[in-house]
Amino acid sequence: MDGKAVVQNYEEKMDKTIEALKRDFTSIRTGRASTSLLDRVTVEYYGTPTPIKQVANVSAPEPSLITIVPWERKILGDIEKAILKSDLGLNPNNDGAMIRLEIPKPTEERRKELTKKVSKYAEEAKVVIRNIRRDANDSIKKAEKAKEITEDESKDVQDKIQKLTDKKVKFIDELKLKKEKEVMEV
Incomplete structure (x- = not known):
């Protein structure tokens, strides 16, 4: 040995x-928008739990905003539900083409x-x-x-x-x- x-x-x-x-x-959010907040959030995609970043374009264009643009529009609702079910405490805003997540100051x-x-x-x-x-x-x-x-x-x-x-x-x-x-x- x-x-x-x-x-x-x-x-x-x-x-x-x-x-x-x-x-x-x-995964613990501060007052700043960070795409890593969504790392642990998965969405059901063709029967498989898949990280959001693998089914959508996730970006933080502003310090208090995250945008999610899925590659297939039909999963917008699924992404929205996954975010609501997560323990992030965020309310997704779905406009039919993308989801916006406002990051409020805690x-x-x-x-x-x-x-x-x-x-x-x-x-x-x-x-x-x-x-x-x-x-x-x-x-x-x-x-x-x-x-x-x-x-x-x-x-x-x-x-x-x-x-x-x-x-x-x-x-x-x-x-x-x-x-x-x-x-x-x-």
Whole structure:
């Protein structure tokens, strides 16, 4: 068992968790229009749930407006329903050719709700990181019991995993603070 490879393997898993957190953060809307708000919204297209960006042209021509122009007009209603069903809290305006989404400035109360959501996502990511650390330590201890590595190597790899965990948790905290600041901006 190669300690370096073990650390690298678990670091990749932790990085994937952080990427997932960043994707979650893009779905939390601030006062600015961003096409990434619609990344998680899917529409039923020929019997398959498909992201809106794959069936329509999505753009943000103004800071408070997103426009959606579907490639097939017949799915305008489906896109509208998908947006209404999503947890974005936006009301689509369908004019028969395109959908306009006005992005209102969030109220103080809504911004506070959104910061709670940011905190929740960040805490969930930290839990996943800690679970990855636990899995790594378990595999290292098993290798030590099976006499694949020495006790010193085991301690060394566990220390590296702990340092890596601390580093990733700190990075998540930084991402969280940055997103909270962005959400609270008026």
